[in-house]
Each structure stands twice: as structure tokens, then as C-alpha cells.
Amino acid sequence: AQKVTQAQTEISVVEKEDVTLDCVYETRDTTYYLFWYKQPPSGELVFLIRRNSFDEQNEISGRYSWNFQKSTSSFNFTITASQVVDSAVYFCALPRNTDKLIFGTGTRLQVFP
């Protein structure tokens, strides 16, 4: 079965703390992609990253970094020195056939000043 699990329903941190959001996936495909999206309180969906299964190198973009571990089927997302503007719901997603996205249930991150 194709499945994405985000076990952390809600995380609260204080500004400047580092926080890691977990994503575990299941797929029968040998090649696949994974996505992360952010949904701020305003409600829109913001694309953060796409990663393919060929490349297991970690990716860093400013305060954001992603750790892809094929051996544990995980694609975790870390925010360094969190800010209040990072408060949002974060979704991990796995495309299935025809590219329809299978989303996890999301992790709500609250960053307090």
C-alpha cells in the first residue's frame, strides 16, 4: 500500500528552537518522489521541496533542511532557529500513479515568541 504517516499531530516550540517534523512513507515503487508542503493559517498550500528516491543526499535551504533515509523510509524536515512565521501545518506527500498526491495527516507547528 502507498501510505504517508506523520505521527506528530502538533508540536509547540519557542522561537529559536530547532524542530524536526517526521514523515514515514510506504511504497512498493522502486523509484518515487516525496514532497513537503506548508499550509499557513491563511490556508493556501505552499510547495517546499520535492525529492526523488535516487538522491539520498540531505538538502538544505536556508533554515530548512531535509533528511531522506531510504533504509527507514523516512523523509524528515528540520527547521533551525524557528520563527513565529513558521507556524503552520506541514504536510508530507507521496505521488501515486497519475501523480495524484497521497498526503499525510499533517503536523501543526506552533512557534511561540
Next chain:
Amino acid sequence: NAGVMQNPRHLVRRRGQEARLRCSPMKGHSHVYWYRQLPEEGLKFMVYLQKENIIDESGMPKERFSAEFPKEGPSILRIQQVVRGDSAAYFCASSHRGGLRGNEQFFGPGTRLTVL
């Protein structure tokens, strides 16, 4: 350089009425996906369309829901005889190409449907 546009942004309907949600994909995109987000839940795939064709409707409820993407004009998600359980945010996404290539989907701002 307009992104994916959805209208209306908010829609209120009474039980039994029809709801029509529109989605204009990004320029040059001919692949449209519709997703539904129920309150406090993640997004669930509903339907995938290309121009004039429904490619995958495996996530669509069997009754009352339909979708189209005509040759000209926006994609339409139509819900007939709405019920309270249809209250949700409906997101449209467009892509330049379809198929299992991990193509990035660009999402619209969503339409929030409230059924009274």
C-alpha cells in the same frame, strides 16, 4: 504571471443546493487535480483531469459529485444537493505534465464551502 486561480474563495450553500467550484490552471498547464480537505484533516485526492478527459476519478464520491475540464475555460467541480458533510476546503492543483514523474503541482488558494 498568474498562479492557479480558484473562485469563489468562499461559498455558502444551503442543504440541497448545488455548488460549482472553478479552477483556472497556470498558463500552459493542461493537467488539473482536485483535492478536498475536511476540517482538521489532511488533503484527499478526488479527481485528475486533462483537457476534455477525466483520467482518474478514484477519489470522487460516487454520487452528487462531478468534474469537468473543457477545451476552453476553467475546470469545474460540481456538487449537487449538498449536505453538511460536504463542508470543506476544496483545492485545485495544476501541473505542466502528468503521469508518474513527480511533477510539481501548483496549488490554488482553495474554495471554502460551507453548507448550512
